[in-house]
Amino acid sequence: MTGLRFIDIGANLLDGMFKGRYNDKEYHAPDLHQVLDRALSAGVDKLIITAGSLAEARAALDLARTHESLFCTVGVHPTRCGEFEAHPEGPDAYLQALLALIEEGQRDGKVVAVGECGLDYDRLHFCPAGTQRQFFKRQFALAQASKLPMFLHLRGAAQDFLEDVREHQDDFVGGVVHSFDGTEEELQRILQIEKLCIGINGCSLKTEENLAVVAQVPLTRLLLETDCPWCEIRPSHAGSRFVKTRWEAKDKKKHDPGKPVKGRNEPCCILQVLEVVAGQRGSEDVQGLAEQVYCNTFRVFFPGELQQWGLVPSFSKDAKPDYWKMFNARSESVAEKPAFRRLLPSKRCLVLVDGFYEWKKEKDGKQPYYIHLQGDEPLVFAGLFDAWHSPEGPLHTYTILTTDSSKRLSWLHDRMPVLLRDKAAQQAWLGIEDKGAKGATGLQKLLGPYDGEDLVWHPVTRSMSSISFQSPEASKELVKPSVSSFFLKKPASSPAKAAKESSMGTGMAPAAAAAGAPAAVVGVKREREEEAGVVHTNGAGKAGKAAAGSVSSRGGEAGDVKQEEGAQLGSSKAEAPPTAVNSDEQPPPGHKDQRDSVVAAGVMAGAPANSADSQGVVGNIGSDAEADLGSKGPREEGSEPASKVARRGGGSAHSSGASRPGASPTKKSPAAAGAARKGRPPGQQDISKFFKRG
DSSP states (O other): OOSEEEEEEETTTTTOOOOOOOOEEEOOOOHHHHHHHHHTTTTTTEEEEESHHHHHHHHHHHHHHHOTEEEEEEEEGGGHHHHHHHHHTTTHHHHHHHHHHHHHHHHHOOEEEEEEEEGGGGGTTTHHHHHHHHHHTTTHHHEEEEEEEEEEESSSSSSHHHHHHHHHHTTTTTTEOOOOOHHHHHHHHTTTTEEEEEEOOGGGGOOOHHHHHHSSSGGGGGEOOOOOOOOOOOTGGGGGGGGOOHHHHBBBOOTTSOOTTTOOOGGGHHHHHHHHHHHHHHHHHHHHHOOOOHHHHHHHHHHHHHHEBBBTTOOOOOOOOGOOOEEEEEEGGTTTTTHTTTTTTTTTTEEEEEEEEEEEEEEEEEEEEEEESTOOEEEEEEEEEEEEEETTTTEEEEEEEEEEEEEETTTTEEEOBOOOOOOHHHHHHHHHHHHHHHHHHHHHHTOOOOOOTTEEEEEEEGGGTTTOOOOOGSSSOOOOOOOOGGGGOOOSSOOOOOOOHHOOOOOOHHHHHHHHHHHHHHHHHHHHHHHOOOOOSOOOOOOOOSSSSSOOOSOSSSOOOOOOOTTTTTOOOSSSOOOOOOOOOOOOOOOOOOOOOOOOOOOOOOOOOOOTTTTOOOOOOOOOOOOTTTSSSOOOOOOOOOOOOOOOOOOOOOOOOOOOOOOOOOOOHHHHHHHHHHHOOTTTTOGGGGGGGG
């Protein structure tokens, strides 16, 4: 299995086993270097070293500084909380020393969490419950001061643990209950604290009951770990039946640096944890599951590396990078423009979104439409990413490639994002090695318009045109009143009046008589709408989750959008389409029933993605006239994609690539041409002729 990415959130790399010592007896030379090589080969690109005391935290930070993939926690394990009281200068001094170490590690980006801390009532012989609880509470002050997530430990103490966490839930930004092996009831109680995720390792997969609980963890709250060198998945464990990947291991007495040691868990074995979780959940899309977990982990532990929409080139010297932000890049000229062509060889990415918006000018104002795939599958856009560096740290940004609109969407706009609809195209975009004109030609084959019938749209409330509008209504289908409703006969005001009206009929049942005349109008209207491709619905559909931002992108690759995490991905200085009462015009062809749509977790592939709860932001991709990087142009309206974690593109893998199905030009029918002249989408009927006097 290739192409998977992992972050091992719990690796005890300071353990003596990685130095060749087992139970205080030395068996072989230190082999941590080989262990890390195997981890990287398995797709583990970040590891968080777990620390459980002040001294251990210092050692963990020193080790993390030796390798770009290593990070660490700072905190005190519940079984070692006696160290607070044993410190020569007292508990307060011990706590201050922890905080000083956190601040030191934060400056170089190596300390990413407070922990391992929590409660462990299964091992009270190491530390009494009262002491554990006292100093567990004290460590929330570290999380509050540092704004770091918490790496939490829970064994046999769910009641007290949850009480303490709830008491201090305003003091920390989020975290994970690692190595979870509790009951389903305990899981549900933890999940009620929305800022907590669940960490799963081999100890979470021992029994059938464990597996049943793991299947209940929401995908957006799931993190993976190994807790190495402990918690391996053994043949006797219930989850072992799902393991597909195994390594040849050697006994510690016959140590081979190129092979794992029998009985010693390693970070590369996180792949086995994924296989068990996927198998138990019945997931065939193992790569999709891995990517979701990867994004979840980035959201919790590495929010500073998250991508922002609106490319700021690395060569920018401006102290205010907003001037350079380019939200869209025209695929036709991406290999020529200086800002983009240098990114093609190795900085291609995928941008996953729930959908995007476009606006159509109508008689009473601009009407927004939400474009998405049927069902809950995300759209995958082609993108490019870059990093701009300043004294405050790096700024990771990306842009979305656009192309000519497809035939089906041309009524709405002349441009659309480049959709990579199948995995072959996605892998080709990430893997083709672009060298010169030949490579650029290979990439261009992927960048045509997508015209599949599974790309559908519906009108949404005009309130979402306002940047401040944050609501599930942003993607909910807008049901417009039917013209025929104005001709329906009002019900009788009393039983007596109803009886009188029914006696005046022509033999039909009262209800049928009352509806007789309007039924003819409805019938004509339905028949003509069916010819036009209009699909009638009975409701507005299931509400999607709230979008994290609302932006429109009508124009160029330069704009002025300020990004705000957790609330809004962008804001445009251009005038937003006005809020207005919606007209009675029927939706255009392509309108589908959205009752089963739910906003899915969006993710940008490569540099990492954020979403406060891994939820996507839907957005508008508009026209993108090229911006001259050497001169300031007019500010443009922007667009809004979903939560984003970008996968690094480029590399040596070659693929012929699957070209996107394009729209071949066809001659418009007279009816369609007439509709276009009158400002209506093709196929939409002008029903005014049915009401003219004749």
